[in-house]
Amino acid sequence: MGTSDEEIDRLLGKLTPRARALLLNGATTWRTRAEPAVELRELVMSDGPAGVRGEAWDERSTSLLLPSASALAATWDEALVEDLGGLLAAEARRKGVDVLLAPTLNLHRSPLGGRHFECLSEDPELTGRIGAALVRGIQAHGVAATAKHYVANDSETDRLTVDVRVGERALREVYLAPFEAAVAAGVRLVMAGYNAVNGTTMTANALLTDPLKSEWGFDGVVVSDWGAVRGTTGTARAGLDLAMPGPDGPWGEALARAVAEGAVPEPAVDDKARRLLRLAAWLGALGGRDVSRSPVPGRPADSPGAEGADGGAGAGPSSGAEGLPGRGPAHGAKPSGPRPRRAGDGRALARRAVAAGAVLLANKDVLPLDPEHLGTVAVIGAHAARTRTQGGGSAGVFPRGEVSVLDGIRAELRGRARVVHVPGPRPDGPAPPLDPDTCTDPRSGLPGVLLRMLDADGRELYAERRRGGRLLEPRLVPGAHTVEIRARLCPRTGGSWSLGVAGFGRMSLTTDGRTLLEGDFPPSTDDPAVMHVNPPAQYATADLTAGRDTLLVARRELAPGTGRATVLVAAPPAPDVTASLAEAVRAAGAADAAVVVVGTTEHGESEGYDRTDLALGATQDALVRAVAAANPRTVAVVNSGGPVELPWREQAGAVLLAWFPGQEGGGGLADVLFGHAEPGGRLPTTWPAVLADAPVTRTRPDGGRLDYDEGLHLGHRGWLRHHRTPAYWFGHGLGYTTWRYEELTVPPVTRAGDGLTVRVRVRNTGARAGREVVQVYLARPASALDRPARWLAGYTAVRARPGETVTATVRVPARALRHWSVAEHAWRTEAGPCRVLAGRSAGDVPLAAEVEVVPTASA
Incomplete structure (x- = not known):
């Protein structure tokens, strides 16, 4: 009421x-x-958009983790995104959250933006439509959505x-x-x-x-x-x-x-x-x-975890992305839509979203793989076994039961083919938080670490077992002076380990009572994402013996202004690169097919930092080249939230963009690799071959000021304006069939202030049924105004069986034809000829027609 x-x-x-x-x-x-x-109660807020963390950073309070926002935009599927919004609403209700701080509507202006995984796309039309769909999905179930960050907050530096x-x-x-x-x-x-x-x-x-x-x-x-x-x-x-x-x-x-x-x-x-x-x-x-804080029907209010038995909800086909943003429920009225689905019932939908957003960038008839013709599959790369499911920063959650690419392939081929995993060289990057699989709480002997809160004299005030070394908001107790993390590390590999503690303030780290590091490390920034979530680590090295336990003790004083994060980090000795590559080559050469997974690392894509380059690193690039040379049936899976350079893309048999795929990533990607699902994604952002090619790269202010000198020409608009060719255009993505664009029909005339309906006839010329995202662009080459060479005006998805012809109906809204008049501070629509183009991406528009925009008295 x-x-x-x-x-x-x-x-x-x-x-x-x-x-x-x-x-x-x-x-x-x-x-x-x-x-x-x-009678106003407190309203509870939580970060999003890939999950709902709740009020506490506690790995024991798990959350359903969806694919990254960039992956959701890659679906170009508003109906699916609305359903995913419903999952987020169910999670919010389960955790007692009223307001979800999502979606992020900032744009991928520069490929170096560190938080692009949390944003949707480079294009205002696609971002607006997908963002509006997420808003509708969340709010249909009585949870408030938050559009952020208003406005032009498109990079992280300063x-x-x-x-x-x-x-x-x-x-x-x-x-x-x-x-x-x-x-x-x-x-x-x-x-x-x-x-x-x-x-x-x-x-x-x-x-x-x-x-x-x-x-x-x-x-x-x-x-x-x-x-x-x-x-x-x-x-x-x-x-x-x-x-x-x-x-x-x-x-x-x-x-x-x-x-x-x-x-x-x-x-x-x-x-x-x-x-x-x-x-x-x-x-x-x-x-x-x-x-809104009542539990989801049928689920106890204190039900732990986000994932239960997979009820299969939402496993049916998506209805496509034809709608335009419309107004939600009237303000002041509670929505009357369907009840939110149980979070545990969402695993099938989360898995389907992985396939829907996965972008097949290139394919030399390698994908899909046929399990009936596979004896051995080599799965190669550190990211295969520990697939990065989410980006860094305040949007992070603690998922339960993450499915890696290796897990997904093993589950698919169990009892049918042999799966061999080779980690290859370690990716470049800092040591990760202490792995709970390699340590125990020294007090209980159970997996994890011992967290202790100490007073100024070192007396214990509080203690509890935690699962890992990443503690972002430990429970504070009266009189607490120091937070301490104790862990008994059992090294599986001997040699020189990299050990450290991340945080700010006075910190120390010891091994078996021997001090490795001690000092005062003042904050280098007041950015809350760095202070409280992802602080830098201070490192030391220690020679450890395989199989011999070592007691690690990290301490950090809880001084004002030093943040809330304390992280114990550890990494074993890096394997020899030459030997690791040789092992990967042997495995790939002996297999019927190879899947090599490469990607970014924790500090490469995170809130609080922009990237300095787009390289995956020399060792990962060398790994893909070596594996592809050893086996022409090599699928390179890219595990990143935003653009990266792929210098080996012509050598691989297929290149599949996985994004940060969420907790069900391995299962959804296995569905794509083995043909149970078509890779449904289309790029929401143009990918350069090398960073220097990108028309807009600067994220670093000059004298505190960052000028958006490109004006309207960001993303694919900038590439077209500068006559440059990227590695992959905005909108690009292959499926498992082929399409021919046959006819474009547009009305000869439209009035200023009106939209228009465009019809595009396409034919499935392949051997499989498939889905095609038909994209419509506009151009005004004779315009008196500064205009993009072309800009996205609308899109829709169609499905067809082999040989079938279908007609896509795309509604181009009036807003796509208008421009903002700086002189009049108002929207205006220019009269004259307008070109309408249709195709598969911003760089592939084989059909063109013309419509005359005529003035009206009101316009």
């Missing part, structure tokens, strides 16, 4: 101006304030302070467009980013009001990114509504005083409080109701 705006105003009237102001500051890291006077300078037209047509689509889909929250735009920090920027609240009519809550509010009056006078986290910060009591002194107008605070109460009413958190 909804709560009307009249009722909201009545409740607001029960609060004093001070009480209203205090509502607008977080109560804890993840909770808003309760207010008994209006992200807390960078001033992005972007022209008015590019801002409107490119960077704001996905957020406009999210608002049209009914999103309940929008998150203001850390960065500044055109000289003003986003938490105080006029863009929070115009166009967000005025032109677009957004009546939800604008929440700050965590710690992004750096002042009181400027941010309070702007369109920001909620400052997170709490209880400390520039709002709270400071805001209440500013209102009392007249520095911040009472009506401004009233509007913010009204928005917060409206959100709470939608969530069922007003008047003593507690709707």
Whole structure:
């Protein structure tokens, strides 16, 4: 039952101006304030978008882990993404979460962006449509979605302070467009980013009001990114509504005083409080109701873990991606859609999403592999056995039961073919957190580590067994001075081990009582993703003997301003590269087919850092080349969240992009490798052959300022403008059949302000049934304006049997024909001829036609 705006105003009237102001500051890291006077409970928030962590960084509280956002965009399938949004909603309900901080709608502007795995694509139209679908899927089940990070927060370098300078037209047509689509889909929250735009920090920027609240009519809550509010009056006078986290910060009591002194107008605070109460009413958190935090029907409220028996829900075929973003449930009304599916029932859907987003970049008739003709399959690479399922940073969750590529292939071929795994050379990168498979808690003898909280005299205040060496938010107890991690390491390999502790402040590490490192390591940044999630490690080496236990003790003092993360890291001696390559070559040469898996490492793609290059590293590149030379039936599987250089792509028999595939990655990729599912993905971002080819690369500010000099021409638009050819175009992706584009039909005339319907006839010319993503682009070569060479205007998916002809109907919305007039500060549509192109990618558009755009009185 909804709560009307009249009722909201009545409740607001029960609060004093001070009480209203205090509502607008977080109560804890993840909770808003309760207010008994209006029976308002706390609202609980959690990071997303690939999973729902909940309030605590605790590996014992597991979460369903979906493929990365870049993989979801690669599906070009809004119906599937809506279903996945429903899974996230079920997880949120199970964990008592009201607000999911997803989707991320920033763009892949430069291929070096460190957080691209968490973003969707380089294109505003695709990002807007997929993002809107995720919003609808989440909110259909009573969990609020959050569109972030508003706006132009497209890289990580100096992200807390960078001033992005972007022209008015590019801002409107490119960077704001996905957020406009999210608002049209009914999103309940929008998150203001850390960065500044055109000289003003986003938490105080006029863009929070115009166009967000005025032109677009957004009546939800604008929440700050965590710690992004750096002042009181400027941010309070702007369109920001909620400052997170709490209880400390520039709002709270400071805001209440500013209102009392007249520095911040009472009506401004009233509007913010009204928005917060409206959100709470939608969530069922007003008047003593507690709707959204009730458990999923049929599942106990305290049910541990996200994965139960696979009920197979959502295993049917997707209905395609024909819809346009539409408004969600009316604000103030609780959604009346279907109940969220149980999280445990989502494993089949998560697995299907892996195949739907996997992009077959190249194939020399190697895929799919036929198990009936395989005696031995060599699976090669460290990423095969420990497939990277997610990127680094605040979006991370602790999944249960991750399925590696090796696991998936073994399960598929069990009893049918022999599977041989060779790890090959170790990928370049820092030592990972201590593996729980190689250590035990010295007190209980069980797998894991012993966490202890000590007072200033070293006395134990609290202790518990934890599963691994990565402790991000250990339980704090009164009087705690030091956090200690103890582990009994049983090395399987002898030699010089790399050992260390990650964190900030005074730290030490000992082995069997011998000090390896000790010192004070002050924070090098105040970026919360680095401080609290992914801090750098301090390393030392120790000679360990295989099979002989070693007691590791890491300590970190809990001084203010040193973050919450303490991580014990360990890596065995790196194997000899030459010998490792030789072993991989022998295995590949003796096999009927080889699958070599390569990818990025933990610090290569993470929140808080941009990449400095796109290389996978010399050893991984050498591994693929060597394996491909030994066996022409080599499938190279790429395990990354964003673009990487593939200098061996012409040598491999097939190249399959797996992204960060989530917990069911190995099963879904096995479905693709062995032909049970077609690789459904199409690239959401253009991939360069080498970084130097990319038209836009810079992520590092100059004097605190980052100029978006390319204007409208990012992604494939920039490649076309500069007449450059990438390794793989935006929209590219092969299936297991072939297609011929036969005819394009467009109306001869359309009026300015109207959209148009485009029909594309395609024929399946292969031997298998398949799905094709038909893409429509527009071009205005005779335009008087600066225009992209062509831009994505619409798409849809069709399915056909071998030899069958089908017609794809693509609705091109009016927004695809309009432009932002800087002179008039308004949307306008240019009259004249417009070319319509259709094809398989931004670089492959075999069909073209022309439509005349005629003016109307209103236009």
